[in-house]
Amino acid sequence: MTYILLVISILFNLTAFLAIYLLFLRQNRLLHIEQRNKQSLKEIEETFTSYIYEIKEENTAFLKQFEQLQDETDRDHTDTQEKSAEPELVSPSIQRASRSLAANRYRKMASSEEEHAEPVSPIDIIESMEETVIRMNNEGFSIADIAKTLNKGQTEIELMLKFQKKAD
Known part of the structure; x- marks a missing residue:
């Protein structure tokens, strides 16, 4: 043990x-x-x-x-500053008048451009996108090329073309 x-x-x-x-x-x-x-x-x-x-x-x-x-x-x-100390050839009143004349002309040009500009609605943009897709498809571009050119997805381009075919 x-x-x-x-x-x-x-x-x-x-x-x-x-x-x-x-x-x-x-x-x-x-x-x-x-x-x-x-x-x-x-x-x-x-x-x-x-x-x-x-x-x-x-x-x-x-x-x-x-x-x-x-x-x-x-x-x-x-x-x-030394150069600006030289006497000015144009008087201040003439400078003010030319500035105001230039400002008035600029305002007139801006207002005339606004009157001639046509507003673009989102519907026009969408229609032009569809027209562009259809035109490019008719010209022989592939769906991938159309999508790359327009910065859209291939599926979106395919759907636009399918909807266009159904509408025709």
Whole structure:
């Protein structure tokens, strides 16, 4: 009987050692994963840092260019002010009169264009679409070509043609 208890005790000890060993391996795996994650985190942080540094350099370069352009426009503005200081050949009253005359002519042209423009109803557009489909079909275009040309679906073109045949 003691022999059986001794064997059972040894089996329990071996099982315990095996369980401890498996737990040790899992813990080591977790430690390795944690180290890899820390390393990845460092790499990501370095990447972001370098990216931010590049953006900062680009911003400073942009600001320098902007200041240069602003200085150039200021110089141009002062040059134009100096030129505008020269006496004007046309009096302000003549300038106002020419502006009002131009505005009146523009209004007349716009109103005459509105009077001559014919309103297009949606029915006319639909009819012209059907007529276009029928004309293109009579000219020998395929349904796919008609659909591509008119930016419509092939099924829609087929239905238009079928309805036209039924109407005839």
